[in-house]
Amino acid sequence: MRVRFPPSPTGALHIGNARTALYNWLLARGQGGQLVLRIEDTDRERSTPENVQTIFDALEWLGIDWDEGPIHQSANAERHAEVVQQLLDEGKAYRSTAGPDEVKAFKETNGNRGFRGTEEGSGAVRLRVPDEGATVVRDVIRGETAFENALLDDLVIARADGTPVYHLAVVVDDADAGITHVVRGADHYSNTPKQMLIQEAMGAPTPVYGHLPLLHGPDGKKLSKRHGATSVQDLRDAGYLPEAVLNYIALLGWGYDEETPFHSIAELQERFRLERVSKAPAVFDEQKLRWMNGRYLRELDVDELTARLEAYTGRSGLRDAVAISQDKISTLAEFWPLAHFFFDGPADDAAARERVLEAPGGREALAGARAALEELPEPWTEDAVQTALDGAAERLGLKRKQVFQPLRVAVAGTTVSPGIFETIALLGRGETLTRVDHALNGRRVS
RNA sequence: GCCCCCAUGGUGUAACGGUUAGCACGCGAGAUUUUCAAUCUCGUAGCGCGAGUUCGACUCUCGCUGGGGGUACCA
Numbered sequence: 069m070r071v072r073f074p075p076s077p078t079g080a081l082h083i084g085n086a087r088t089a090l091y092n093w094l095l096a097r098g099q100g101g102q103l104v105l106r107i108e109d110t111d112r113e114r115s116t117p118e119n120v121q122t123i124f125d126a127l128e129w130l131g132i133d134w135d136e137g138p139i140h141q142s143a144n145a146e147r148h149a150e151v152v153q154q155l156l157d158e159g160k161a162y163r164s165t166a167g168p169d170e171v172k173a174f175k176e177t178n179g180n181r182g183f184r185g186t187e188e189g190s191g192a193v194r195l196r197v198p199d200e201g202a203t204v205v206r207d208v209i210r211g212e213t214a215f216e217n218a219l220l221d222d223l224v225i226a227r228a229d230g231t232p233v234y235h236l237a238v239v240v241d242d243a244d245a246g247i248t249h250v251v252r253g254a255d256h257y258s259n260t261p262k263q264m265l266i267q268e269a270m271g272a273p274t275p276v277y278g279h280l281p282l283l284h285g286p287d288g289k290k291l292s293k294r295h296g297a298t299s300v301q302d303l304r305d306a307g308y309l310p311e312a313v314l315n316y317i318a319l320l321g322w323g324y325d326e327e328t329p330f331h332s333i334a335e336l337q338e339r340f341r342l343e344r345v346s347k348a349p350a351v352f353d354e355q356k357l358r359w360m361n362g363r364y365l366r367e368l369d370v371d372e373l374t375a376r377l378e379a380y381t382g383r384s385g386l387r388d389a390v391a392i393s394q395d396k397i398s399t400l401a402e403f404w405p406l407a408h409f410f411f412d413g414p415a416d417d418a419a420a421r422e423r424v425l426e427a428p429g430g431r432e433a434l435a436g437a438r439a440a441l442e443e444l445p446e447p448w449t450e451d452a453v454q455t456a457l458d459g460a461a462e463r464l465g466l467k468r469k470q471v472f473q474p475l476r477v478a479v480a481g482t483t484v485s486p487g488i489f490e491t492i493a494l495l496g497r498g499e500t501l502t503r504v505d506h507a508l509n510g511r512r513v514s
Numbered sequence: 515g516c517c518c519c520c521a522u523g524g525u526g527u528a529a530c531g532g533u534u535a536g537c538a539c540g541c542g543a544g545a546u547u548u549u550c551a552a553u554c555u556c557g558u559a560g561c562g563c564g565a566g567u568u569c570g571a572c573u574c575u576c577g578c579u580g581g582g583g584g585u586a587c588c589a
Contacts, residue, residue: 076589108589141589168586180516192587219517220585223537227587234589258518258584281520281582288581316526323527327537346520346527349582353525356539364553396551406550457548472548484550514576 069101077119080299081126094340105137125299148232159444165191183221193226203261215261243272307401312361362398413482434474450493478507
């Protein structure tokens with residue numbers, strides 16, 4: 069089995085392309101096949117080396133590798149021209165100057181039948197399509213569909229300037245690379261009979277086809293920029309973990325059984341079956357990805373998560389803060405907003421201060437907490453802090469929450485933080501008291 | 515216009531000629547609780563419509579509707 073994956077270098081790896089890549093990869097890896105990477109880079113505008121590199125980066129981030137390639141479509145121009153010439157010589161193709169207008173006119177006078185031109189000796193090269201019979205596409209996912217040849221146009225396989233069009237190029241490249249399985253987006257489904265006709269003309273075997281359902285946004289329309297994250301790069305920047313993204317994307321159009329949503333990479337490779345891929349378009353749901361990401365993130369050990377967060381934020385020395393924040397975040401992006409106050413000092417949230425600190429009894433509670441903490445003998449541990457703060461609440465005759473929230477706002481500057489005991493323990497006595505004093509004095513000054 | 519494909523709750527899916535139509539996300543409620551989360555429990559919501567076929571259709575057939583794709587000297 070030889071499978072190939074054809075990304076277009078558009079500057080980002082679209083989630084739909086990532087899924088196509090993933091399914092091809094799972095197919096090859098799960099069945100001991102070879103994966104060939106082919107780059108559709110005939111569009112000079114988009115196919116810059118940077119854009120190609122972007123594809124590589126995204127695939128690497130996801131952990132998707134390949135055995136051969138990349139084959140650059142544009143690098144095979146000579147071979148493509150050779151095939152075109154051969155088809156011409158064999159009379160299976162002809163040159164015609166007919167353009168869209170002629171094609172349209174032909175259809176109007178011929179009851180919508182496919183365009184048939186005549187040899188003119190110049191112009192674009194068109195493949196002769198039979199008038200009889202049908203080309204039947206056998207698709208692992210969609211079953212069989214017969215396309216009547218009479219309805220298909222004599223398709224252009226090379227432009228007047230001799231450059232090949234995509235349909236010819238892929239077919240030639242795939243045939244030369246010995247590709248046996250073509251798994252791609254359903255947007256190519258209707259083009260398949262055309263490509264099969266080219267294969268037939270050049271005597272190449274027909275590969276096994278599998279057309280994946282397209283990906284839609286929440287509004288049911290094709291997934292696009294306005295839906296938010298649409299590329300693997302977007303997801304990485306948003307703080308998602310590659311293993312979660314991979315797992316989630318695998319589930320977009322494919323399900324293993326009635327319950328299992330979590331699959332390791334090895335399990336995916338073993339369990340994935342092209343035949344089980346859904347025929348209906350799937351909607352990319354970031355909420356579910358987020359949930360899944362949280363599950364993966366919480367299962368990481370602290371050192372690993374710290375390493376990822378330090379890479380993500382570009383900071384170091386995060387481990388202690390990470391340890392007490394892990395349960396509260398679902399993406400890497402959520403860490404810094406939650407824990408920056410450890411490093412930056414209290415956040416500047418005037419509303420929170422007003423609401424908690426200046427509420428009736430707020431300052432008294434904070435003063436009480438301060439006293440308890442100041443008296444706390446060494447060692448300054450989480451348990452010791454808890455004992456001291458519980459004691460303070462009891463002494464003041466207040467609910468624990470009434471004491472903890474003012475303290476939280478004093479040290480963190482906001483009402484949301486990791487657990488208060490962990491937070492105070494990590495901050496240390498000196499820093500804690502400094503921040504508390506600052507909060508208590510702030511009012512008097514103004 | 516023509517050709518083709520698709521259709522289970524808001525979302526991703528499972529099952530199938532006979533089940534109370536399952537699981538997960540989301541959402542709601544409760545438990546827990548120092549905030550926010552996390553966690554646990556319970557709940558919410560679905561077979562697009564209409565004809566057939568059949569003892570029996572979500573499941574098979576046809577039509578309709580809706581959605582999508584293709585129809586380039588784009589890829």
